[in-house]
Amino acid sequence: MAPRMGRQPLTTRAALSHVALRLFLERGFERTTVDDIARAAGIGRRTLFRYFPSKNDLPWGDFDAELARMRAILAATDTAVSLVDALARAVVEFNRFPPEEAPFHRERMNLLLNVPALVAHSALRYAEWRRVVSDFAAGRLGVAVDAIEPTVIGWVFLGASLAAYEQWLRSDNSNLIELLESALLLLKEGFAPGELPTVEPGGRT
Amino acid sequence: MAPRMGRQPLTTRAALSHVALRLFLERGFERTTVDDIARAAGIGRRTLFRYFPSKNDLPWGDFDAELARMRAILAATDTAVSLVDALARAVVEFNRFPPEEAPFHRERMNLLLNVPALVAHSALRYAEWRRVVSDFAAGRLGVAVDAIEPTVIGWVFLGASLAAYEQWLRSDNSNLIELLESALLLLKEGFAPGELPTVEPGGRT
DNA sequence: ATACTTTCGGCACTGAGTGCCACTAGTCTG
DNA sequence: CAGACTAGTGGCACTCAGTGCCGAAAGTAT
Numbered sequence: 001m002a003p004r005m006g007r008q009p010l011t012t013r014a015a016l017s018h019v020a021l022r023l024f025l026e027r028g029f030e031r032t033t034v035d036d037i038a039r040a041a042g043i044g045r046r047t048l049f050r051y052f053p054s055k056n057d058l059p060w061g062d063f064d065a066e067l068a069r070m071r072a073i074l075a076a077t078d079t080a081v082s083l084v085d086a087l088a089r090a091v092v093e094f095n096r097f098p099p100e101e102a103p104f105h106r107e108r109m110n111l112l113l114n115v116p117a118l119v120a121h122s123a124l125r126y127a128e129w130r131r132v133v134s135d136f137a138a139g140r141l142g143v144a145v146d147a148i149e150p151t152v153i154g155w156v157f158l159g160a161s162l163a164a165y166e167q168w169l170r171s172d173n174s175n176l177i178e179l180l181e182s183a184l185l186l187l188k189e190g191f192a193p194g195e196l197p198t199v200e201p202g203g204r205t
Numbered sequence: 206m207a208p209r210m211g212r213q214p215l216t217t218r219a220a221l222s223h224v225a226l227r228l229f230l231e232r233g234f235e236r237t238t239v240d241d242i243a244r245a246a247g248i249g250r251r252t253l254f255r256y257f258p259s260k261n262d263l264p265w266g267d268f269d270a271e272l273a274r275m276r277a278i279l280a281a282t283d284t285a286v287s288l289v290d291a292l293a294r295a296v297v298e299f300n301r302f303p304p305e306e307a308p309f310h311r312e313r314m315n316l317l318l319n320v321p322a323l324v325a326h327s328a329l330r331y332a333e334w335r336r337v338v339s340d341f342a343a344g345r346l347g348v349a350v351d352a353i354e355p356t357v358i359g360w361v362f363l364g365a366s367l368a369a370y371e372q373w374l375r376s377d378n379s380n381l382i383e384l385l386e387s388a389l390l391l392l393k394e395g396f397a398p399g400e401l402p403t404v405e406p407g408g409r410t
Numbered sequence: 411a412t413a414c415t416t417t418c419g420g421c422a423c424t425g426a427g428t429g430c431c432a433c434t435a436g437t438c439t440g
Numbered sequence: 441c442a443g444a445c446t447a448g449t450g451g452c453a454c455t456c457a458g459t460g461c462c463g464a465a466a467g468t469a470t
Binding site: 209210211212213214215243248249250251252255 | 414415416417418419420421
């Protein structure tokens, strides 16, 4: 009947992430204790810490699987596509998801980009993501992963992605994919002198 | 005699940061408790938390003052200098320090870039730094600070700086300023297709 | 001396995260 | 079916970071 030996797990990472997310939205991240989440999920506090190493990891769900997906997208890219284009396409593809999941994803990112404890913790997840990008770039450029070019490229694509996410969260009716594309376009157009127009001051919002 | 009213402070942020840094190097960050640091500094644990809001902030010392310096450097830049050049020069200037402080700064950055708790926490400090860059960029471009261009620019310069720091820490006899300049040059040369040379392998350093 | 102001630090508490270990719920073998 | 084996569960006790409270200490001003 059951596939594996031994006792079957009571729940899943996804289910716990879901429960936690709901509580975080209801009461706020700081005012939700790990006990609250475990109780709401019907498991022991000790057990919860076997599914997730920390409270901060709960909103991230199964990010390892997402990273594997990113790696797969890059690996499947035609080698005729330039490095920058390959990464730009992969970033866009990586952040595509069914429209019905948008509200969920939106709230998750709202937490990750605004709750200080999560902003801090996310640096560790971003580092893993940058590593995927750097690995790919290093392979394409024929240099070591810890060389300066792949490292900068990792940072630059992360920055563009997060800048797009911040824009996305700022207005209700914006399109994440479009924002990502325009952020990535900024990278491609580069920062050569004069190319970023030296607009006359005063045009704030 | 004493300048202010009331009891005089027993110590300073700088002194505490110094004591903490020494202990972190001796025993490691995780195995040093806040009690250890307070005891070594000859103050109460409760008092230490009035000087620094968290253990993670100790290695950073007085970063607010550093940020003010960065702002001042940017404000003093000739408006004839392009945005990207202005930021590049400011980044280099910001990271210049007396050579005798190099070993100290090196160990501090070694902790900040390698201890997971500090890598995470540092995201909050980096956000403040990015904000300084974005503010300047927004002013020059005549757009809102929360527009996408200044945000991307903040990320991109942060990434270049940290990539240079990682290189710096990797080898004993490297020059931080030179590494920063070459990382920033990568940004200026841009990421247009074909512009990142498909270098033949082997060119590490 | 006395009032006032500021820093200090002890105490008690919350909450995250961990090591240990017995218990539970399954499968597998004979 | 009994017993061996295996993997998930969760209670307990502990460490450590961080906070609120409040009285004591160490200064200055009058």
